[in-house]
Amino acid sequence: MSGSITQDRTEIEQQLVDLFVSDGMVDRSAIKPDATLESLGIQSVDIMMVLMSIEEKFGVYVPIDEKLSEAKNLEGFINQVVDRIVAEKQKSAS
Amino acid sequence: MGAVSGAGIGTAALWKAARDGQSSIGPIELDRPGQNTIKIAAQVKNFDPAAHLDATTVAMTDRFSQFAAVAADEAMTQANLPREQRLGERAAVIIGTGVGGFTTLDDMMHLYYVAKTRMNPMTIPRVMSNAAACHISMRYGCTGPAFAVSSACSSANQAIGVGASLVRSGAVDYAIVGGSEASIAASYIRGWELLRVLTPDFCRPFSIKRSGMTIGEGSGILVLENAKTAEARGAKILAEIAGYGTSSDARDLVRPDPEGAAATMRNAIENAGLGPDAIDYVNAHGTGTVINDVVETAALKKIFGERLAKIPVSSTKPIHGHAIGASAALELIITINAMREGFVPPTINWLEADPKCALDPVPNQGRKHAIRAAMSNSFAFGGLNAAIVVKQPA
Secondary structure, eight states, rough: HHHHHHHHHHHHHHHHHHHHTSOOOGGGGGGOOOOOTTTTTTTHHHHHHHHHHHHHHHHOOOOOOOOHHHHOOOHHHHHHHHHHHHHHHHHOOO | OEETTTEEEEEEHHHHHHHTTOOOOOEEEOOOOOOSOOEEBBTTOOGGGGGGGOOHHHOOOOOHHHHHHHHHHHHHTTTTGGGGGGOOEEEEEEEEEEEEEEHHHHHHHHIIIIIOOOOTTHHHHHHHHHHHHHHHHHHHHSSSSSEEEEGGGHHHHHHHHHHHHHHHHHSSEEEEEEEEEEOOOOHHHHHHHTTTTTTTOOOOOTTTTTTOOOOOOOEEEEEEOOOOHHHTTTOOOEEEEEEEEEEEEEEEESSSOOOHHHHHHHHHHHHHHHGGGGGGEEEEEOOHHHHHHHHHHHHHHHHHHHGGSSSSSOOOOHHOOOOOHHHEEEEEEEHHHHHHEEEEEOOOOOSSSSSGGOOOOOOOOOOEESSEEEEEEEEEETTEEEEEEOOOOO
């Protein structure tokens, strides 16, 4: 079971990176896990666009809460979102 | 003062809810539901306009004007200014609103584009943002300046501040001021969802684990009057609007700036002829979004310094929701009641202190606290800030 979640996570992470490229208008070549949102030129409006696409794609509402706003870089942000998508998947599966 | 809010009709219901920490937030009920992720709001439930207003007025008005008229009736009755008196050109009406008759607009767009049937011929007069101000001016025969202020969440504080300035300058003797909002439609909630500032569960300002605000609706109306005429006619004076401050961040449409918020508070306190030491309570903007509460705390710290720890600063938004253009009016009514009773309302749903919000939010339980003067804050999208300082009447 844990194997499939790990597989899920990697897959979801990749899909989120794709969303940052398509909806956050981030240059794919600039994407590195430790890149800060600032260094990628991601502004609040881009975050909103990405979160809207996440909701459409995964059916998960992600508010800008304490944890999300503390994400320092792309990896932190994506981890936060993946946690929620996985949690939501598990909730609906149980 | 008069109010319509999620707590019910009347300032007594609003104050009781605020004082006792009773939230009016619950499941959203809509005639035309959407696919909203957020399913909670502080709605005015079971509001029957026909129980308060004549049939012609009901037919001519959106819900936001109806709320305003009902709240104005309560305020004018309390001020002992009956409709028959007709206040004339020495009376102004200034009512704030975020989006005016949004529910009518939403209904009519649906009729036109989706149902492809006829729209209500009164669509425009119902939707226009100045409708609430116009209906109150007609209701009480106020032939002086009447207009709407539309500054998102700061609308009502700006309306109150401008009204107070007109009275203070001698331009008018009376100003009926406040704010009204009735925009809870699925599309409106969706708009807020897309900004990611709505919490799916609990609005918990200044607390750790906060995840956003909850939309509300309602109206708060106050009657401002020149002290001399009020005393001459033996009116009961509830409070003095002592100071008004407003500023624009001129930076970012949705990201608040502590400098702008602090400038507004400083202006309001100076305008009241007071120093920060005279302020004994702050009703915060306190939306419960991560960023507002951090920025507001930083701004308060700039004004009050070390004394901030000793000043109760509560947000009553988890009680009545964020009623956008009406919010500051509802909150000023609560602030005035707090001052009159010497009791500060709590910030409910609070879990634990957030080190980035180092202040006393009056967690979960209200308490007795003597107030000489108090300040009510509002900070709007667009970077528009407004604060009102009230003090005990002389």
